[in-house]
Structure formats: C-alpha cells, structure tokens
Amino acid sequence: MNSHVGIVPFFKRGDIGGLTYLVTNNIVNYLIVIATLSGVLKWPDKVVFGYVIPGMSIGLFLGCCYYAWMGYRISKRDQRPDVTALPSGVSTTAMFVMLYGVIMPLSYAVEDPMVAWSAAMAACFLGGVIEFVGGIVGPWMKKRIPRAALLGTVAGIGFIWMATEGVFDIFQDPILGLPVMIVAMLGVFGVYAFPKKIPPLVVAIVGGIVYAFCLGRTQVDFSDIGFYIPNPVNSIQYMIDGFAVIVPYLAVIIPVEIYNFIETMDNVEGANAAGDEYSVRQAQFADGVFTMISACFGGVVPNTVWLGHVSLKRTGAGVGYSVIAGIILLLAGVLGLFTVLSDIIPKAVVAITFLWCAVDMLSQAFRVVDKKYYAAIGVAMVPSVADFLYTQVTGAAGLADLWTEKVASGINDFAPDVCQALTDAGCMWNGVAAVKAGAIVIGILLGTMVAFIIDRRLDKVAIVAFVGAVLSFIGIIHSAAITINFTNQWGIGYLITGVVCLILHFGRNSWCKPDEDMLEYVDDQSEKE
Template identity: 50%
Template structure:
C-alpha cells in the first residue's frame, strides 16, 4: 500500500488559537525585556528598539517559518493532515538568566550600554552554538532516560513558569481575567460545545480582547512605527568584540544553554507523546541556528521550542499559526510595531493560553508515563523547578531593593525572618538537570533497577563535581553534593548486587 502524501493547509481555524498563543506569549516576554533594558538598566532607545528588538524578531521569524516547514515535511512523510507545528519563541527561564545573570552584572560593571550589548550578543551567539552542539547528546539522553524524567521535567516547568504566571495575571485583573478563564475551562476542559461549534479558545481570546476594549483595559498606540534593522556586519563585529570579555560569564551561559537544549528536547518529547514524531536533533540544531541568527542582528536572548504543543494539537492547530506568527513577529520588530501590537493584547489574554497549555502538559505527563506507577518520579521532577522559581522571585525582590548579591549576611537575614531558604539556592542551580536525574533515579528504583539508579547517581556526582548542578559556577570542586551522589551510587550498586537477599515484592504499590 502506497501512503498518500498530504500537505497541511496554509491556514485552518485551529491556527487562530495557536497564533494567539505564540503572539501573546512572545509579546509578554518582549514587554519584560523592554522594561528591564529601558527602565532598570537604562539602555538608550536606539539600542533597545533599533537592535535588540529587531534582532530577536528576526530569530523568531526564522523559527516560525522553519517549524511550519518541518510540520509540512512530517505530514507528507506520514501521509497525515493532523500534524501540529512545534511552538517556538523566547525561552522565558533563559531570558531571566540572561537578563539578570549576564547583562545585569555587566551593566553595573561597565558604564557604556553599547559595550554591554556587545558582550550580551556574544553570549547569545555562543549560547546558540552550545544549543546546536547539544543535538548530539539530546537524542541519546531521550533514549536512555525514562519518559517520566523527560515529561516530568516539562510538567515542572509548565507548573511554575506557565500555570503560576497565568493565574497571577488573571488575579491581577479579575474582572477581565476570570470570565475569560471560565470560558476557556468550560470549553476546553469541560468539553462544552459553543453555538456553531466556534472553538472555545477563539471565543476566549477574541471575546476577551473585545471585553478588554469595553473595560478600557487597552488603548491602541501607533507611535514608534518605522523601519529598523541592525546591519549584520555590525552584529558580527559586536560578537567578535564581545567574545573577548565573555569568559567570566561562561559559568552562566553554558549551564543555561544546557538547560535550553534539554528544554527543547523535553518539549519535542512532549510533541512526540502527542503523536507528532519530530526529530529532536533537528529541532535543537534549528533552535541553536536561530539563536545565532538573532544575535547577528542584535538579539540578546535565546530561542527555544516552547511548551504547549499538546494543547495546540488539541485545539486543531496546524502549521499556519507558526509561519504567520513568525512573519507578524518579524515585521512587528523590524517596523517598530511591538508597542501597538501589545496595546491590543492585555497580559491576561496570554495568561489564558498559558493556563490551558500547562494543564494539558501536566496531565499528559502523568498519563503518558510508562508505566503509570512512575507518577512518583514525575512529582519528584517538579520539586527542583519550584526551588528555581522561589529563588528567582526572591532574587528579583532583592534586586528591586538594591541588593545584587546573596551574601552569607543576606542568607542569614532571610533565615532569621523565617524564609524557607535553606537548600533553595543549591537545588535551584542546574534545576532542570537535577529534576531529570532525580526523576530517573526514582523511576529506576520503581522498576527494580537499582543498578541503573546507581549509574545515574554516579553521573550526578560527576555533574556536581564540575559545577553543572548545585553550584553557581563551573569548576572542579569537591563538594558535599559530589559525596552525596557518590554514596548514593555506591549504595544502589551494592543493593543491586544483593538482589537475592534485598528486593521489593512483586506488585508492590506505594500508594
């Protein structure tokens, strides 16, 4: 039987919800970046709107078009018309790390914003290289690690970065947010069918925008239009200059880009679980290439495959949302229209899509875990991400008060006020790796493979030794975490050798 090749339509109704997700989510990130660079770091407008924003937009446009093309290739290969393109955009966790871990210390050490920008684009370009190189490790990790480790990590990120942010935005504007959220839950989770079968997400988004106009929450702003695009020669020269000053920040750049390529791997794994069998390696190389492209044109944060593919697939999105969103984001950045686009889309609209997609991802993590008893491993995977979130929020709070370093005195003061702080810093560093490691250890123990749990523990000890987890900087350091994981590994391997005298009964259920 010959499989009939199918092409995805350029656009279908489900792409409207996908466009809202891609546009709203990226616009919110742009608002954060613009606010921090302009009003916290006091960068001049020509740098922010003339280089950073257009550069980021070029990267996003390239990603949107590429992933739409990738979806069409998969549809033709498998003879299907229900393929959904991978969502992509600015990596929110990486964005915060780049802003506060790379640009902030540079900004306070160097008087000239132009010089800071040069190091920032160099850091972004190098990050793209690392992300692309990670493609050679990602597929192997996906085969070796239990699905609970991969999906649990995605679920943890969805919980702390998407669901939290979504509900916070809803409660920041309850009169607008709560009714829209109710519509989304009624239709998307409750399964109720609206008149003429209009998609619930479309009603929530379009109706929400109209409702926002009625409430006066949005005011169209047409100022700032005009063509702006960094000469790539200028960008390349900036990268070459910035690389000379980048070494002190490698300890931040390398771990966050490892985070990023594993995030891409996890999110592609989520898409595979939803039925679209994309190449993990290709997606990672594409992310790295688009991040490098963004840097050449002035961008200062990396791109990544986003969470949310299962929710978009459930909403019948195809490839149209990806390439159209990419073109809109690119044109908006190049022609200075981000302020106008944002004026039509209050943050609470993005919040609805965040909440919906995060719910789907978290539920999928438990449903798709094979076997279902790996649910404990998924829960364990959530915890490092919670620590990451807590640390980031407290750190930003301290920054807002002029405290830019968490010294022993600051730690003592936090503990003295009853803040749950002991161990948070250590668990935060390398959270995504720690999440995967502990989920894998737990899953292997559940599967009665103590030997594999031991091997993962030994791998964790090496990662702790070189500074990839639990410490703020890279470097060979014999620390308590190295010993802790080493002891764990030895214990698991010894227990495995005693399997005739030390075993778990068949059918054991921990619940």
C-alpha cells in the first residue's frame, strides 16, 4: 500500500454536519459562561471578554487542531480516508459545576471579581493537571467507582442548579420564554424536525433572538468588536495568587475533574468502538495540557472530548471540520464577536440551553446505568440539594447582615444562635451546611455505598466508609477548611459505619443473608421491565 499525504481530504461534504455540531454547541457553552459571569456575577467586561472568552478559544483551537492531527495519523497509518476527528469542546458538565459549584459561591464570598477570576483560573489549571494525571490513573478509577455514583452526582447538579435556573428565567419573562421553550422542546424531547432536518432547538434559539429583538428586549451593538488578545503574563500572575483561594474548593474541583477525564475516556472508547482507534491516554493528556494552557490565558472551564463521534462518523465527517471549527471559535473569541452575541441573546433564550443540558444529564444517568442501580443515582443526587439550600439561605441571611463570615464554603459561617433561629423558624437546616461542604464527594461516596449494597458487597461498602472517614478527618468533606481533626464527628461516624459493614460482611453466610424471597421478587420485576 502506498502512504501519501492526500489520503485524507481536508474537507468533504460530511464535514458540514460536524462543523455545525461543534461550532453551535460550543457557542451555546460560551453564551452560558458569559450569561453567568457578566449577567449574574457582574464580572467586568475586561475580564470576561478580554481574558476568559479568548482563553477558552485558545484552548479549544489547540484541542480541535490536535484531534484533527490524531485522526490524520490514524488515516495515514491504516490507509483509509473515512477517519473522523474526535469532537473537542468545553466540557458542559464540568462547566456548570465550575460555574455553580466553585465560581459562583466564591464570587459571592470574596466580593471581588478579580480575586474570583484569579481563583477560577487556578481551579481550571488544577483541573488540567488532574485531567493529565487521569491519563495514568483513569482506567484504575473507572473500574472501582460505580458509574451510578458519578452520573448520579452530576445529574443532581444538573437538576438542582441548571434546570431550576432555566425554568425560573423562562418564567421571569414568560411572553418571550414560554413560546421559545415549547419550540425547543419539540426537538429535544419530541424528536420533531423542520424541513431540511433543521433542529427545532436551533430554530428556537435563532427565532428567539429575532422575537426578542421585535419585543425590544435586545439590541444590536457592534461597538465592542476589536482585538481581545489576552496577555498571559498578567493572567498567570493573577492565577498564582488564586491558588491560595481555591483550597476550600478542592472537594468540588477534584471530583468534577475526575468525572471529566472519565467522560473523555468513555467518549474515546466510543470512537474506538466505531472503528477509529484513538489512544485514550493520549486524548486525556491532550485535554489536560490544553486546559492548562487555556487557564494561563484567562480561561476558567476545562476541555474534553465530546460525545457524538459515532453520529459524526455516520454522517461522513472527516478531520477538516475540527480544524475549521477551531479557527472559527478562535477568531470569534479574539475579535470580540461574543460581545455582540451576548447583547442580542436574551436571558430567557439562554435559559433554554440550561434546561436542555440539565434534563439531558439527568436522563443520561438513568439511560446508561442498569435499572437495579437507580436507587444509587437517587441517593447520589441528594447532596446537591443541600448545596442549593445553603446558597439560597446564606444569600438571604447576608441581606439581613446575619452572615458572620465571608467564606461560603464550610459549616461554620453562622453563629449557633442563627442556626438555631433557622431551625426554629421551620427551615430544613439541620445537617444542610455539613452536607454542602464537599457535596460532590459526599454524593459519590453515598452513591457508591448504595451501589455496593445492591451488589451485596458489604466489604466494599466498608472500604468506601473508611475512605469517607479519612476525607472527613483531613477536612475534604463536612468541613470549612482542609485541616486534620481526628475528633471530627463525621469521620467517626464513617469509621463506625465501616466497622459495622465489616461485621455484617463476615456474617453474610450465616446470620446476615439476603432474603431469598425478596431476591426472587426483585429479579422477576427486572425481567418484566
């Protein structure tokens, strides 16, 4: 066989679909980031459009080009022109967790957008490091952490934070939001399609922009278009200062990045199953490196390999779409085109994507996990409720000057009399602050324990409980800060739980056995379903 450079056409007809998929979906993520940082948190435009957006664009450009190069190498090696480049983009799940689990509470706590930005960059850079390390330890962790625990925790974040934000924003402006929401749902939930197979979601977003303009909700402003090339010297200086601020948020950053590199692993394995043999480890290393580079230029959200390779391959996408998409996103970021988009797209239209992403995350958890683990998913979702309640109550208490400290990440932010007053007033507050601190890790721990109980592996439940004890004793979970405290009541509780599970495990063949009648009933129900 002859090896020649032209084995892969740079662009072919099937690349149009891949280009549309990659550009439009990444733009949606950009708009969500802008809406959150500028609209909700009131970060200055010089940070959002001068650093965050260009930093994201630089990371995505590098990722898109690298995956196209990987695809080209596979095509050249295997002598076939039908290789499809891995779809690269902002990790939607990790983006929402970073925005709502790290950046938002941190911004409210420090009350200084520049400090919050510095910490967000540091968190993003650390996330890149964890993604890189995932290339080494990822396969080992994937085998040991039940998928129900990981997806259940992420589903909880999506349902509690994203879905509620989306629905509330829609009903804040129902004249605009409700019609747009229904049109979007035709495609997202009803699988409708308009002529030429135009997705209703695209029609909802584009039509919603036009509708909002007709209602006078938005305006077109090109005055901020220009060159937004970030100075990495400035951003790196801020980022270095931010590492001291993110310590209380490690319990959020670490698990979401673990999920992120497992997501990359799953999606690359899906590409391999479709016939394109990509290196999982190489893709994870690339995601980590480009996320770190993005952070150095001001970015605050990580890169990942997206789901959708199989569909892109089916439509005939090659490698060219990835390069062109990267160039488009780079130019849009550094030329300030997103300043125009942020002005013409109203909050109610952006809310559609919030709702869509949230429901998709929730449905994915129940779609890809075996039915018997549904209980584990449900339990893993609960800690996100505590996170949500804590944020809402602390925000309201802050207006009344009852917030005694400025660090909204731990369990000691309120004086005992305030906590007692909340409880006496009927607020569901007991244990809320404790579960909020490290909610993602707690969700993974609880979901994992339930999954192992379903598998009737109490020895593994004990191990997870002991891990929870260690994490509690060093302050990763249930604590306001990372500190060693062996009298920590939550750590002791996990320790006792682990011992109890070991005792029960040793009695599994004698006095602690599953009810055979119930096992038969459960198996019958599963077969009927």
